[in-house]
Amino acid sequence: MDREYYKSMCLSVLENSSYYEKQFTYESKKVMEKLETIIDEYGQKLTAKETAYLLSFNIKTSNFYGLPKIHKSQTIKNECKISRSTYISVASPADLTVRPIVAGPTCETHRISNLLDILLKPYVTKVQSYIRDTVDFLNTIPEKVNPESILVSFDVTNLFSNIPHDLGLIAIEHWIDRFPSLLNDRFPKNFVLESLQLILENNFMHFNDIVYRQKLGTAMGTKVAPTYATLVLGFLEEKLYLTVKEKFEQDFENFIRKSWIRYLDDCFVMWDKSDDQLMKFFNILNTLSPTLKFTMDSDSNKLSFLDVMVIKKENRLITDVFYTITDTKQYLIFDSCHPRHTRNNIPYNLARRLCTIISDAAHRTTRTTPSKALS
Structure with missing residues (x-):
């Protein structure tokens, strides 16, 4: 540069x-x-x-x-x-x-x-929406969903700075x-x-x-920044639950409490309410703080969250690994001068990540086949 x-x-x-x-x-x-x-x-x-x-x-x-x-x-x-x-x-x-x-x-x-x-x-574990990492996210999302539901993600713009x-x-x-x-x-x-x-x-x-x-x-x-940011958004989510309860019915608040999950500034929900309610909910999010603003992305079939591609097939969710288009997938060459345990560990952990994230067995086999893994 x-x-x-x-x-x-x-x-x-x-x-x-x-x-x-x-x-x-x-x-x-x-x-x-x-x-x-x-x-x-x-x-x-x-x-x-x-x-x-x-x-x-x-x-x-x-x-x-x-x-x-x-x-x-x-x-x-x-x-x-x-x-x-x-x-x-x-x-x-x-x-x-x-x-x-x-x-x-x-x-x-x-x-x-x-x-x-x-x-x-x-205190982070007391935040209802908190997820720890990718594995926690995979364990939190449901296997069966409403066939009419859509996948929605929200992101806080420049969370730490605002x-x-x-x-x-x-x-x-x-x-x-x-x-x-x-x-x-x-x-x-x-x-x-x-x-x-x-x-x-x-x-x-x-x-x-x-x-x-x-x-x-x-x-x-x-050091304290991620914990601090998580707790601040957790505090605003308490306000969110009360606001949703006032604007909608009790059933809607229960739905948000159960379905809304978050990792730092990335939020995810399987939305099975109306499009009009989604926009009203999005507007409520952007009134929680004058400086913290949310963006929204949605899709009826698939959506990325963290390093996971979540795919809806009829009434169930399957997951695949997600790569950004700028990911070169370049790793340490195996005949480098690094210790052998380091060289062995790289493909092992790459394969382990694929096996953890990819839920479909046939697709997992394809992804872990050397000639097809990077396609």
Whole structure:
């Protein structure tokens, strides 16, 4: 990728004043002093080793980089369709965007973020819609469905970057108050909330010799971010269930509670209600928060979710593996100089993934046949 083109894409993200601001004076020492104040006030039950872990380490400010979303660029996808080569060359596609990543493995808040992730993870299992991974998704979707139902997926646009700090803190407090026994009794609620606020408000990063601070949302890179985002959307889903109950009948609320499943910002439901109700439901989703907006995709026959292609055949669901058009399916060549166990493990795990996802036995055999597996 052209250096100047890449830099311009990153700067287009960082120079959006709604999300980021330049820092002309920045001292990491002040962030650590704030953390030390929180520990002094609420961390009396921390051991000496835990306190040293949180406060005593070599600090280095995070770096910002943009991860190109090549799978979402229509220009690149069109080129992939007509290319007969493993590689394609597309000069500066106009519709290419980047995912903002903040790499801060030794930044001021990375250790307190790790601690909060440990403390908050138990609450994730209390989110009714939560699915852990692909296997959990496969175990959750029904085998038999209404033949008239359609497959619908929803996606939150730039979830991490669009969670307001006040909404996030309210959501975390909601889960702690609702399930107080899940929080380790050595850590009071205020310790969690003030530490979380410190992480959200002190996300500093370097790019192009300039320091920026993220004003809205959480960094995609800090340890607690996925857990935090899951709990925030789980909090909004509680609001969603109540709104659906008010707008529709009790049966509709029960349907949403039972059928609505989510992995981070990706949501899935087998919809057996009317098209009009689907649009009303979609509109409700987009009123849950002023900054969090949903997109929707639907199909009566097949739809991808995570790395699974869900296919409806009459009254049952079958699943296949899903590849994006930009997936080159290139893996480590077997005669490389890597250890033999590494070379053996790659085809083994690729085959295991196919066997896990593909539900039809005949299709699974076809997919795992070497000459046909990549077709």
